[in-house]
Amino acid sequence: MNALVIKALAFAGVLIVATLVVIKQMNIDLSDPVNMITFIGAVAIAVLAFGVSAKYIAQMKTDTASGELAEENWDGIGEYKNELPGGWAYSFLGTMIWGMWYFTLGYPVNSFSQIGQWNEEVKAYNAKFEATNKNADAATLQQMGESIFLVQCAPCHGTTGDGLSGKAHDFVDGRISKKQVLAVIKNGSNQLGYQMGAMPPMMAQGKDAEDIAAYVAGGMKGEQPAAFAACASCHGADGKGMNGMAANIADYDENLITHVIKNGKKGAIGTMPAFHDRMTPVQIKALATYIKSLKGE
Amino acid sequence: MQSNAALEYDYTVAKLFTYTTIVFGLVGMLIGTLIAAQMAFPELNYLLGEYGTFSRLRPLHTNVVIYGFMLSGIWATGYYFMQRVLKVSMAESKLAMFLGKFHFVVYLVIATGMVVSLFMGITTTKEYAQMEWPLDILVVVVWVTWGLWMFTLIGIRREKALYISVWYYIATFLGVAMLYLFNNMEVPTYFASGGVGAITHSVSMYAGTNDAMVQWWWGHNAVAFVFTVPIVGMIYYFLPKESGQAVYSYKLSLLSFWGLMFVYLWAGGHHLLWSTVPDWVQTMASIFSVILILPSWGSAINMLLTMKGEWNQLTENPIIKFLILASTFYMLSTLEGPIQAVKSVNAIAHFTDWIPGHVHDGVLGWVAFMVFSGLYHMAPRIFKREIYSKSLIEAQFWIQTTAVVLYFTSMWIAGITQGMMWRAVDEYGNLMYSFIDTVTVLHPYYAIRALAGVLFMIGLVMFAYNMIMTMAASKKLTEEPQFRSPMA
Amino acid sequence: MFHWLEKNPFFFAVGVFLVIAFAGLVTILPNFAESARPLKGLKPYTVLELAGKNVYMKDQCIACHSQLIRPFKAETDRYGQYSLSGEYAYDRPFLWGSKRTGPDLHRVGNYRTTDWHENHMWEPTSVVPGSIMPAYKHQFTNIADIATAYAEAVTVKNVFKTPYGNDIQPGVKAFEAYKPKVLAEAKKIAADMKNKDVKDAVAAGKIPEIVALIAYLNRLK
Numbered sequence A: 001m002n003a004l005v006i007k008a009l010a011f012a013g014v015l016i017v018a019t020l021v022v023i024k025q026m027n028i029d030l031s032d033p034v035n036m037i038t039f040i041g042a043v044a045i046a047v048l049a050f051g052v053s054a055k056y057i058a059q060m061k062t063d064t065a066s067g068e069l070a071e072e073n074w075d076g077i078g079e080y081k082n083e084l085p086g087g088w089a090y091s092f093l094g095t096m097i098w099g100m101w102y103f104t105l106g107y108p109v110n111s112f113s114q115i116g117q118w119n120e121e122v123k124a125y126n127a128k129f130e131a132t133n134k135n136a137d138a139a140t141l142q143q144m145g146e147s148i149f150l151v152q153c154a155p156c157h158g159t160t161g162d163g164l165s166g167k168a169h170d171f172v173d174g175r176i177s178k179k180q181v182l183a184v185i186k187n188g189s190n191q192l193g194y195q196m197g198a199m200p201p202m203m204a205q206g207k208d209a210e211d212i213a214a215y216v217a218g219g220m221k222g223e224q225p226a227a228f229a230a231c232a233s234c235h236g237a238d239g240k241g242m243n244g245m246a247a248n249i250a251d252y253d254e255n256l257i258t259h260v261i262k263n264g265k266k267g268a269i270g271t272m273p274a275f276h277d278r279m280t281p282v283q284i285k286a287l288a289t290y291i292k293s294l295k296g297e
Numbered sequence B: 001m002q003s004n005a006a007l008e009y010d011y012t013v014a015k016l017f018t019y020t021t022i023v024f025g026l027v028g029m030l031i032g033t034l035i036a037a038q039m040a041f042p043e044l045n046y047l048l049g050e051y052g053t054f055s056r057l058r059p060l061h062t063n064v065v066i067y068g069f070m071l072s073g074i075w076a077t078g079y080y081f082m083q084r085v086l087k088v089s090m091a092e093s094k095l096a097m098f099l100g101k102f103h104f105v106v107y108l109v110i111a112t113g114m115v116v117s118l119f120m121g122i123t124t125t126k127e128y129a130q131m132e133w134p135l136d137i138l139v140v141v142v143w144v145t146w147g148l149w150m151f152t153l154i155g156i157r158r159e160k161a162l163y164i165s166v167w168y169y170i171a172t173f174l175g176v177a178m179l180y181l182f183n184n185m186e187v188p189t190y191f192a193s194g195g196v197g198a199i200t201h202s203v204s205m206y207a208g209t210n211d212a213m214v215q216w217w218w219g220h221n222a223v224a225f226v227f228t229v230p231i232v233g234m235i236y237y238f239l240p241k242e243s244g245q246a247v248y249s250y251k252l253s254l255l256s257f258w259g260l261m262f263v264y265l266w267a268g269g270h271h272l273l274w275s276t277v278p279d280w281v282q283t284m285a286s287i288f289s290v291i292l293i294l295p296s297w298g299s300a301i302n303m304l305l306t307m308k309g310e311w312n313q314l315t316e317n318p319i320i321k322f323l324i325l326a327s328t329f330y331m332l333s334t335l336e337g338p339i340q341a342v343k344s345v346n347a348i349a350h351f352t353d354w355i356p357g358h359v360h361d362g363v364l365g366w367v368a369f370m371v372f373s374g375l376y377h378m379a380p381r382i383f384k385r386e387i388y389s390k391s392l393i394e395a396q397f398w399i400q401t402t403a404v405v406l407y408f409t410s411m412w413i414a415g416i417t418q419g420m421m422w423r424a425v426d427e428y429g430n431l432m433y434s435f436i437d438t439v440t441v442l443h444p445y446y447a448i449r450a451l452a453g454v455l456f457m458i459g460l461v462m463f464a465y466n467m468i469m470t471m472a473a474s475k476k477l478t479e480e481p482q483f484r485s486p487m488a
Numbered sequence C: 001m002f003h004w005l006e007k008n009p010f011f012f013a014v015g016v017f018l019v020i021a022f023a024g025l026v027t028i029l030p031n032f033a034e035s036a037r038p039l040k041g042l043k044p045y046t047v048l049e050l051a052g053k054n055v056y057m058k059d060q061c062i063a064c065h066s067q068l069i070r071p072f073k074a075e076t077d078r079y080g081q082y083s084l085s086g087e088y089a090y091d092r093p094f095l096w097g098s099k100r101t102g103p104d105l106h107r108v109g110n111y112r113t114t115d116w117h118e119n120h121m122w123e124p125t126s127v128v129p130g131s132i133m134p135a136y137k138h139q140f141t142n143i144a145d146i147a148t149a150y151a152e153a154v155t156v157k158n159v160f161k162t163p164y165g166n167d168i169q170p171g172v173k174a175f176e177a178y179k180p181k182v183l184a185e186a187k188k189i190a191a192d193m194k195n196k197d198v199k200d201a202v203a204a205g206k207i208p209e210i211v212a213l214i215a216y217l218n219r220l221k
């Protein structure tokens, strides 16, 4: 082979290898058909574009121009009456035949539906996912939860879950802040969809409210303020929410996370959107497990 | 056959467009380099307040390079070679002279209006059709004027048969006229609302999916009839002329031309793959895109074959180097495009940096290189002076080639990586990467691309300098060179 | 035959025109009516949302953001339900975009909120470290062009039969009468915001661009 063509192919090779190295570093799965076809496409572009043009440029060294000149001449430019290059002509014909075949016999109009393909892809995936992960252990759930959290929740809660200096709920620094508790005591709350329904406003006032808030924000440690009795009727003396009747204010649990993800939350810090049905039950469980693990003791 | 008495051609308008090519090239690519740098170093967004953000500048970049640099280049060369291959001088027709000058003046008005309005954020937002309705009307005026000029000249031509380059310029005129009109149908809100709000604002005649279809029927064919067709016309003139070689094959020219005309228009749907346009439109666009490889490659191969046996010209004449590399980058982008139009590949490539990568193979390696070679070839003939410096062209060639290679390889890797990362799932089937992961990983590639921009810009400044010195200070020529352009 | 065409420019031009003209018709016309149909229950943009859309266009967010969710699982997991043609029936122009330097925004209203946008548009890196999106602080002081948005509503109502109510009527007077409704909508958004300049402006009856933009972003669902 000609030296120029070899150089061109070597360049194509370097580009392909570099691409491969980079995507492998990002843990890309090349057996995925779409990734695979794309990669083959990239190889084809590099090899054909550089290889073929180098072949023609190399001819400038070895071949000479000849042929019968047409009688016309424009501003000194002549024109040969040479035949079509065979490779080009057959490729053109070939692609045209392929195109006609594709459109009439291969994939005739309306034989493919991109939405149909999506439905199948998702159905197959969901069935598999629910089956394999229904009984996942805590360690698996936590890992799974982390990856979901980083994609879906981190833009607001931060990659570490610290709430980005007060822009969203902080999962690291305990269960709930004093400011948040005070706001709920003052305004009540009616958005998370607990069995108990709404929490009325003004359950406590003044110093009572302050004491309660400090106690709850402190992780319900130490002596319980007497006024907390007003809260205990719904949240339980331990603040755990009486088995899901009301929100657990002592700890994160799956129940709380589920309610927040389903309904969103507008509170003292800001507003969190509802994620409705964008999370499967297993994913919510995983998130809950992960969020529980964030709370520093 | 006609007499061979030398004709004195009139290059007034060609010169005017030559100046704007240089100015808009400098401005447009400077902005390009800036926005490339902004993607690597976002602090650069704040140099000009609200007017300096990436998003305000990006359409300025595309519009100034396309409608400033590229169109000026197309017209500078057109006003030059049309006279020559038709064998009539503009000076022979008062009408042609008037149309040419009027064309330039209105064009300058539009270009200025375009820059100012886009800076101010007045835009209809459809890509490559951002200008608001008052400018659209002027565009129609300019386009019709140009067409009238071309057909006036054709009407009084001495050369009976039209040369290949003229075919392509006629097609450019017709294609853009038809597409631009349809895509810019818009209703000015001020008049339709009884005088409320801004007078410049309009709404598109089409909504949603239909608007998308019309837009990319235009967008794709703007690529066809502005970035490709006239540029092919240019290479069919400048390569044989500069090298003194006869075009390799008439048949190949013919089949490539009509093939391109027929196939191009069907492929616009490849900008809308996996969108809400009907599946059959998408499939059809993919198929025609693949078929499009051959008529595109036909012209490039024809040009490469024209240079058979002329290796020494390639090594000795930097203008030939530009022309040959332009053909190969044309081959690269017209193979890359069709492969990106394959539906599975587009699932990855669409929306990623691989597309701007593909774009700049074409616009830098093909369009800009062609404009440079055309103007270099013209310079000694329109300014009647030798080109100021050959070594400067050589240096420009190598610097800019490096720039293009860095641009497209970095965006190639960046795009493929990003596209695959968006799809990647972890062992549980959940998305593996948050969006920002797929942004930060691209930093090195964005930095390389910014470097490519700086290099290309350096080459461009060399070009501008070389051209200006040629106009002003180079050795005078007594006789017009037949083929190879004289350079010091 | 071709050689004959090359000597007869008029017929040459006609030939070229015919060859290039019909492809467009074949692709665009067959589904034109169907593609123009709105999804059942789709509401036109409010005037404030239209003003926000115009801010989105003025600042060219489309340079980096798409509004088209393709039917791939990876994409629907990230952004939500794939996009449907009928959802775009009131989008003039369509804003699908062609580059995702930033994420898709077609359903961003589902998973981001007013206060988040406020932080993010003021300083993107304050919520997403490493973000390369520019800050848009000028939107907090520039006043949105409500009149033009209103004119747009009138135009699409009268010319394209977009179903607006009878309170959208041509003329400056009708606009003045309508303005309080826009301000009321803006107030709701400003209530969830913290920036003092914005709150003051809205209290004084002016609507900063950011308020309109957020109304638009929240509407994208």
Ligand code: HEM
Residues within 6 Å of the ligand: B127, B219, B223, B227, B228, B267, B270, B271, B272, B289, B290, B292, B293, B296, B330, B333, B334, B335, B336, B337, B338, B339, B340, B341, B346, B349, B350, B351, B355, B358, B359, B361, B362, B363, B366, B367, C098
């Ligand atoms: C056979 C010829 C070609 C085909 C089939 C083709 C195909 C494509 C495809 C599939 C895309 C990407 C659409 C997307 O996913 O967003 C694209 C984008 C683009 N191509 Fe090509 N391409 C061709 C030649 C060229 C050439 C020669 C140039 C320039 C000189 C060019 C300039 C562009 C531009 C500017 C875009 C970007 C459009 C946008 O703003 O989204 N293409 N092309």
Ligand code: HEM
Residues within 6 Å of the ligand: B029, B030, B032, B033, B034, B035, B036, B037, B058, B061, B062, B065, B066, B069, B070, B353, B355, B356, B359, B360, B363, B364, B367, B368, B449, B452, B453, B454, B456, B457, C063, C098, C099, C101
């Ligand atoms: C110094 C040289 C140049 C540099 C550094 C440069 C850089 C850039 C950058 C950074 C973008 C935005 C890409 C993105 O959003 O991801 C862009 C887009 C674009 N540029 Fe350039 N550019 C240069 C020259 C040119 C020239 C000469 C042309 C045309 C003649 C051109 C045409 C375009 C087009 C059509 C797009 C839009 C691509 C798309 O939407 O897909 N550029 N350029």
Ligand SMILES: [Ca+2]
Residues within 6 Å of the ligand: B124, B129, B130, B131, B132, B133, B136, B184
């Ligand atoms: Ca327009």
Ligand SMILES: [Ca+2]
Residues within 6 Å of the ligand: B127, C098, C099
């Ligand atoms: Ca684009």
Ligand SMILES: [Cu+2]
Residues within 6 Å of the ligand: B219, B220, B221, B223, B267, B268, B270, B271
């Ligand atoms: Cu295209």
